[in-house]
Amino acid sequence: MKTAELARDSPGYWRKKIRAGRWRRPTSGLAPGYAQANLVIVPRDHASDFLLFCQRNPKPCPLLEVTDPGDPTPRAVAGDADLRTDLPAYRVYVDGSMVEERTDLREVWRADFVAFLLGCSFTFEAALLRANVPVRHIECDSNVPIFITTQHCRPAGPFVGPLVVSMRPIPAPMVSRAVEICARYPLAHGVPVHIGDPAPLGITDLGRPDYGDAVPIHSGEVPVFWACGVTPQAVARRARLPLMITHAPGHMFLTDMTDEDLALH
Amino acid sequence: MKTAELARDSPGYWRKKIRAGRWRRPTSGLAPGYAQANLVIVPRDHASDFLLFCQRNPKPCPLLEVTDPGDPTPRAVAGDADLRTDLPAYRVYVDGSMVEERTDLREVWRADFVAFLLGCSFTFEAALLRANVPVRHIECDSNVPIFITTQHCRPAGPFVGPLVVSMRPIPAPMVSRAVEICARYPLAHGVPVHIGDPAPLGITDLGRPDYGDAVPIHSGEVPVFWACGVTPQAVARRARLPLMITHAPGHMFLTDMTDEDLALH
Numbered sequence: 016m017k018t019a020e021l022a023r024d025s026p027g028y029w030r031k032k033i034r035a036g037r038w039r040r041p042t043s044g045l046a047p048g049y050a051q052a053n054l055v056i057v058p059r060d061h062a063s064d065f066l067l068f069c070q071r072n073p074k075p076c077p078l079l080e081v082t083d084p085g086d087p088t089p090r091a092v093a094g095d096a097d098l099r100t101d102l103p104a105y106r107v108y109v110d111g112s113m114v115e116e117r118t119d120l121r122e123v124w125r126a127d128f129v130a131f132l133l134g135c136s137f138t139f140e141a142a143l144l145r146a147n148v149p150v151r152h153i154e155c156d157s158n159v160p161i162f163i164t165t166q167h168c169r170p171a172g173p174f175v176g177p178l179v180v181s182m183r184p185i186p187a188p189m190v191s192r193a194v195e196i197c198a199r200y201p202l203a204h205g206v207p208v209h210i211g212d213p214a215p216l217g218i219t220d221l222g223r224p225d226y227g228d229a230v231p232i233h234s235g236e237v238p239v240f241w242a243c244g245v246t247p248q249a250v251a252r253r254a255r256l257p258l259m260i261t262h263a264p265g266h267m268f269l270t271d272m273t274d275e276d277l278a279l280h
Numbered sequence: 281m282k283t284a285e286l287a288r289d290s291p292g293y294w295r296k297k298i299r300a301g302r303w304r305r306p307t308s309g310l311a312p313g314y315a316q317a318n319l320v321i322v323p324r325d326h327a328s329d330f331l332l333f334c335q336r337n338p339k340p341c342p343l344l345e346v347t348d349p350g351d352p353t354p355r356a357v358a359g360d361a362d363l364r365t366d367l368p369a370y371r372v373y374v375d376g377s378m379v380e381e382r383t384d385l386r387e388v389w390r391a392d393f394v395a396f397l398l399g400c401s402f403t404f405e406a407a408l409l410r411a412n413v414p415v416r417h418i419e420c421d422s423n424v425p426i427f428i429t430t431q432h433c434r435p436a437g438p439f440v441g442p443l444v445v446s447m448r449p450i451p452a453p454m455v456s457r458a459v460e461i462c463a464r465y466p467l468a469h470g471v472p473v474h475i476g477d478p479a480p481l482g483i484t485d486l487g488r489p490d491y492g493d494a495v496p497i498h499s500g501e502v503p504v505f506w507a508c509g510v511t512p513q514a515v516a517r518r519a520r521l522p523l524m525i526t527h528a529p530g531h532m533f534l535t536d537m538t539d540e541d542l543a544l545h
């Protein structure tokens with residue numbers, strides 16, 4: 016690791032701190048300007064179907080990295096990282112049910128584990144804020160409201176399930192700007208999947224999200240829906256894999272890729 | 281198939297004609313406005329590594345569709361098509377060597393075949409021409425010049441090899457415009473991988489391409505290099521798979537997706 020990468024605000028600094036057990040909290044706001052990622056680990060037997068699921072559903076499942084079986088290093092996005100130790104908290108699922116939360120995977124790591132890193136909404140939210148587009152749940156210091164829709168993902172093997180979306184209310188004159196900004200980040204869920212009346216998504220009450228917190232929608236604002244990184248985790252749980260490991264909500268992996276590295280080029 | 285889709289210039293019209301054995305020539309220029317695709321078929325045993333290779337090398341390998349094992353229908357891009365019959369010519373490779381060219385795969389199709397459809401340069405070339413950016417090999421009515429570079433693709437399992445690029449000379453004032461246009465089509469190789477002096481790619485003589493034909497580079501023009509769809513086929517041949525089937529050069533699959541469907545949205 017180069018010295019510059021150990022600066023206070025670098026991802027390397029935070030990964031080292033997390034690895035040493037000196038940071039166990041959510042990662043939002045750490046190493047600003049660098050992309051954070053969702054983590055899903057599945058055994059090799061299910062990795063090819065999960066990879067196919069991600070290929071078929073790129074908006075909820077934007078792949079940043081897929082590791083070789085047994086290799087805990089995400090070589091493309093953080094060549095000196097260790098996915099077994101560098102996230103503050105993990106969740107272990109057996110047959111689709113969460114059985115424990117851990118801070119370290121070294122004792123449970125297996126030679127057949129394949130790790131998937133998926134782009135995260137932090138990237139486009141930061142871009143929206145830089146353009147003065149409001150992000151309501153950040154204003155409210157709450158969790159983004161998340162809804163399970165009646166739209167189906169394209170299935171792959173055992174991975175079958177609905178599209179899950181997050182909702183952010185955007186002032187009507189700024190909706191086009193929000194789309195333009197998010198279009199640059201297909202690896203962070205990209206443009207919204209739906210803008211306006213939530214009925215076609217099968218959502219009947221925006222005040223009652225399936226996960227996260229409800230947020231106020233002001234007069235003149237439009238509900239805007241993005242494909243959500245909860246989708247692949249939800250689909251993997253429904254598939255009741257014998258074993259799956261994910262990051263704990265909000266406790267993401269910090270990559271060495273800047274948000275700009277993730278932008279279209 | 282809907283009546284409108286059987287119009288003279290529709291992909292469905294041409295697929296039906298090809299299926300009936302009434303078109304055995306290259307597909308360039310057929311069904312203008314619709315995206316054509318490269319085809320690679322590998323047995324299931326190698327499909328997950330090949331899928332991973334494409335995920336790790338999205339510029340040379342932009343995935344439009346991956347079929348389920350044994351299913352000859354590319355459901356996302358042409359729901360009534362049959363990949364066994366709807367291309368004018370196929371090539372069969374055994375242990376990395378071409379053993380025959382066929383016009384029909386029905387006799388050799390297997391329940392473990394997985395088909396990969398990859399975006400094709402026709403899509404961005406049509407967009408360049410619409411914007412009055414010249415495409416030299418089309419002007420010359422020759423094949424695009426293709427070079428094997430000294431840059432390595434990210435490997436996956438047995439799939440290892442160099443990046444292969446195509447070259448188009450672009451007038452210097454139009455190079456930015458060409459990049460802007462191609463940026464809309466990440467599923468058709470996207471923006472150029474290299475612009476200008478070919479030495480860093482390990483290319484010493486632009487007049488001697490590894491495949492295709494040399495084209496003149498006029499004064500004031502810059503050589504511009506795009507990741508080429510030959511890359512995955514070349515890598516798959518090097519891997520000496522027991523069996524692999526591809527389209528014959530220039531004899532592509534016609535999808536029902538318009539070039540605009542493939543553009544960023």
